[in-house]
Amino acid sequence: MKKIRLGIVGCGIAARTLHFPALKELSHLFEITAVTSRTRAHAEEFARMSGNPVVFDSYEELLDSGLVDAVDLAVPVDLNLPFIERALQKGVHVICEKPISTDVKTGKKIVALSRNSNKVVYIAENFRHASVFWKAKELIEAGKIGEVVYTSWQIWVGMDESNEYVRTDWRKEPKHVGGFLSDGGVHHAAALRLIFGEVEWVSAVAEDLSPHLGGMDFLSTLFEFENGIVGNYTVSYSLKGEDEFEVVGTKGKMFIFWDKIVLNDDVVAVPQEDSYQREFEDFYHVIVTGKPNNLGNPEEALKDLAFIEACVKSNGEKTFISEFLL
Amino acid sequence: MKKIRLGIVGCGIAARTLHFPALKELSHLFEITAVTSRTRAHAEEFARMSGNPVVFDSYEELLDSGLVDAVDLAVPVDLNLPFIERALQKGVHVICEKPISTDVKTGKKIVALSRNSNKVVYIAENFRHASVFWKAKELIEAGKIGEVVYTSWQIWVGMDESNEYVRTDWRKEPKHVGGFLSDGGVHHAAALRLIFGEVEWVSAVAEDLSPHLGGMDFLSTLFEFENGIVGNYTVSYSLKGEDEFEVVGTKGKMFIFWDKIVLNDDVVAVPQEDSYQREFEDFYHVIVTGKPNNLGNPEEALKDLAFIEACVKSNGEKTFISEFLL
Secondary structure, eight states: OOOEEEEEEOOSHIIIIIIHHHHHTTTTTEEEEEEEOSSHHHHHHHHHHTTOOEEESSHHHHHHTSOOSEEEEOSOGGGHHHHHHHHHHTTOEEEEESSSSSSHHHHHHHHHHHHTOSSOEEEEOGGGGOHHHHHHHHHHHTTTTSSEEEEEEEEEBOOOTTOTTTTOHHHHSOOSTTTHHHHTHHHHHHHHHHHHOOEEEEEEEEEOOOTTSSSOOEEEEEEEETTSOEEEEEEESSSBOOOEEEEEETTEEEEEOSSEEEETTEEEEOOOOOHHHHHHHHHHHHHHTOOOOSSSOHHHHHHHHHHHHHHHHHTTSOEETHHHHO | OOOEEEEEEOOSHIIIIIIHHHHHTTTTTEEEEEEEOSSHHHHHHHHHHTTOOEEESSHHHHHHTSOOSEEEEOSOGGGHHHHHHHHHHTTOEEEEESSSSSSHHHHHHHHHHHHTOSSOEEEEOGGGGOHHHHHHHHHHHTTBTBSEEEEEEEEEBOOOTTOTTTTOHHHHSOOSTTTHHHHTHHHHHHHHHHHHOOEEEEEEEEEOOOTTSSSOOEEEEEEEETTSOEEEEEEESSSBOOOEEEEEETTEEEEEOSSEEEETTEEEEOOOOOHHHHHHHHHHHHHHTOOOOSSSOHHHHHHHHHHHHHHHHHTTSOEETHHHHO
16 A cells, blocks of 8 residues: 655644654554654654654745655644645645634635645544544434433643643744633534534633633533533633543433443443544545545534634623634 | 411421421420411311411411411412512511522512511521531632632432422422522522622523423523632433532632532531521521521522523523622
8 A cells, every 4th residue: 555655844742742653553554754843953853763754944845845745734723724725735635733723714714725625634633533432422322321411521631830732832822712722622622523513502701710821721611512412511721630521311321531431330441542543544544545534624623613712702602603614 | 585486388398398397396496376278188287297286278367367476488489479478568577488489570579578577588598508508618718729710510300200399280380480490499599609609690501301390490501600700500300310519729629518528538527407497597586686687588589599590591691690680
């Protein structure tokens, strides 16, 4: 099977700790042939650990090198739009870290670029590749808790000033809407939408509580899906605690963890897989075998971001997600 | 010490199972001297178990008998206003079961009647007499979880068609706002207000999900207290489950149960007392010793109801509680 020649663009936390371990397991699908990073030393370090691809001083040079079929963008989120645009101009496929963009308005431009290109634009949202959410959906659709009435998701990320994400320059003064609220929140939106479908409206309070985290760091919401299921989603990126993801139906409840679902009184174990690895595999198949781009579709990523942007802008007002997507 | 001669008005579930056991323990403070009920047989049964007070065919006759200093109203909620009015006209003190009235508009008339009378109008809200909520408030004010950021209260009452409250005629076709949502909800509002202070606004979804329960039976909310604390309160009167009342602060968490508070990793036991007994004791002292009527004040009960009415009418819109109280 033909390998995709991949250029790594941005050698920050995501590329080093999330993408590279996945790509190492997928050396039959991808060959890392080129790398670039704002800080050349980071690119060189990445090159050393990844089989010595060519290190480029700039993204332009990498794109022009003829060495890459696709680029993996793991750059500050405000660069997603111009970097995707340039890749497509050069006829290069793109996989790009979530969130799709800093806000829905610029995210729509990425959707448009993707629609008008015959190259693949794949937004990497690993929660859409996490088995446990698909298992939850399957159990719900099998009627295991009756008709779903309500879901509650509380997330306590508990990052402090020593956290490497907190220390990232572009996260200290975020240009992306709500800062951590969108950076982390699009993951949660993706999981909620995967399991329950589209959110119709949200009412939310978004706050900047921690002085140590750039931008906002607390969000609490009430929302309703188009199918009438009601939910609360609350997240703090600074406070510590135990996460709880609960789904309540007319005939029972389930609690969703990463490795299991507690379904009424039973435990359903869910095998752990590397969601980043599954994501790159999917990207490969979308390019090579023409598999539909359902999971990395920029439109999906835009809907995730629209939910969060609606939360951030709600200020307690009932805010329809569709208004952001028009 | 002078005993208060008490007339029992309405011999339904509340009078029989909540008030009578408390009054039996308070025979040094109250003497049940008269009783009436829409169904005379119920009044006679109540009389037999409570030392044979005089049974009256009507509320008017009971008030005119000269046998009572105070009445205990446990009647369908739409009768609270006219029954309180008549008691005050006759110079008789009143203790009346929550909710104060069917809606805030008529509740305000009770507040006005109370203000213009030299007799006591005491709205019985036993949650304001429950030790555990006062203990939670004390621990929070002592800074045990730092600055409070968020509270989440999920309540699963789980009543089915055989439940005696569900079978009450006036609850089957409720005239009180939201049916069970206000009937049970004013308790929760009272506890939230006791611990955290006044709610500024709420956004909520109220639904009629169960065909077995009259009126609405599901509520999920997002709200903000005047002090900036954010909360979610979700209740279903039909679905079964385990209640969870959580308070999250900058330095820890607490979970509130009826008999204990789990404070970070410690368990703080809270002695159990009969909140109805404490309520009647308080009513006695307000009448006899001139203690301020803080806990049975109609204005407090009105604020509890205003929160619930705002929830019921919100339909996802940001709804300020003060608008209902103007």
